[in-house]
Amino acid sequence: MALQLSSACNLALSHRKTKQVRAVASDDFVKVRSKEDNVVKLGGSDLKLTKLGIGAWSWGDTSYWNNFEWDDRKMKACKNAFDASIDSGITWFDTAEVYGSRFSFGAINSETLLGRFIKERKKKYPEDEIAVATKFAALPWRLGRQSVLAALKDSLSRLELDSVELYQLHWPGIWGNEGTCSLAYINVFLLTIRLLRYIDGLGDAVEQGLVKAVGVSNYSEKRLREAYKQLQKRGIPLASNQVNYSLIYRIPEENGVKATCDELGISLIAYSPIAQGVLTGKYTPQNIPTGPRGNIYTAEFLTELQPLLNRIKEIGQNYNKTPTQVALNWLIAQDNVIPIPGAKNAEQAKEFGGALGWSLTSDEVNELRELASKSKPVIGFPVEKL
């Protein structure tokens, strides 16, 4: 899957009280006024993160994003996105060992870039508290719990950090680790055993002080309950489940994942929260996204989406908010949801700050869901079924 092979807050864990953000680039966009207002505890852990984080998948990636090219201009733009996020008070970044990465030619690993940006930033502003969430890739040759610690240490070395705030198990079983037996139920059984060993590895990482909290990603209700129980035996909370969730991809509401997260006190981290740029309203049937996104968000799909996109825009105008900010606010209104939109430049990052500090009414939240359910659902990758 190109989606991932390509490649937690103010969290920052603020020990200081209500620190005002340093730089406010534009009052229209930046509404994050204080840390206190905009932080949330991640699941049952002690980790505090801003109610919105920044996704760094596209940083250094040449297999899904960036039109398969990486250059100094793009690097400067994502460095500016990093700085603009922190200046706006959003200080947690989501990356993964497979983002950017050694797996694709011309790419730079996203962890390496993030580590560099943090180091440069800290030289200028040593008091800045920046939180990092990264992920373990369940590759076929990674068999036991020790493989989790080994991969984490490699990630820490790329990030040039001694520890990270959140470590997540990226996918349950898509990297050829599902097993090769002709009897499907045996493969499911073997995968379950393997995944529980990885979960043990996550617990070891917490006990060794290498991470503050642990989570999973793309986990179904069943796998979530298994992982939760396995960690619970050691008194470690499963803090989060990172899944695809947006106004036009509401599967977590339908497959029991959101309800299970709420029931067990696990934060739901929403990835692709603006549907890879589509909910910003900038893509139209005449202007579809370039690259692999064009195969998902086709002219036909975007034509059907227009009533929803128009209504998002109208509602935003009443609040002096952009469609991007409305789409992100809608997710935050679901409660127990932390969106992590991806930013490629400073303008995009600054705009995300304006999604916080205000709320859609419950009538607007319901109206948008209803309108979204009238459009054809976006094609997702039903990894939660694994």
Ligand SMILES: NC(=O)c1ccc[n+]([C@@H]2O[C@H](COP(=O)([O-])OP(=O)(O)OC[C@H]3O[C@@H](n4cnc5c(N)ncnc54)[C@H](OP(=O)(O)O)[C@@H]3O)[C@@H](O)[C@H]2O)c1
């Ligand atoms: N765990 C997983 O399996 C998984 C899977 C996917 C993603 N993720 C995480 O979730 C993060 C976000 O997901 P995502 O990157 O797939 O999708 P997304 O956040 O929904 O969309 C990001 C894209 O939208 C466009 N955009 C962003 N801000 C904009 C703005 N203000 N105005 C106009 N366009 C804007 C940019 O692309 P253009 O400018 O090119 O349009 C940007 O790359 C990732 O970075 C990653 O950390 C995790």
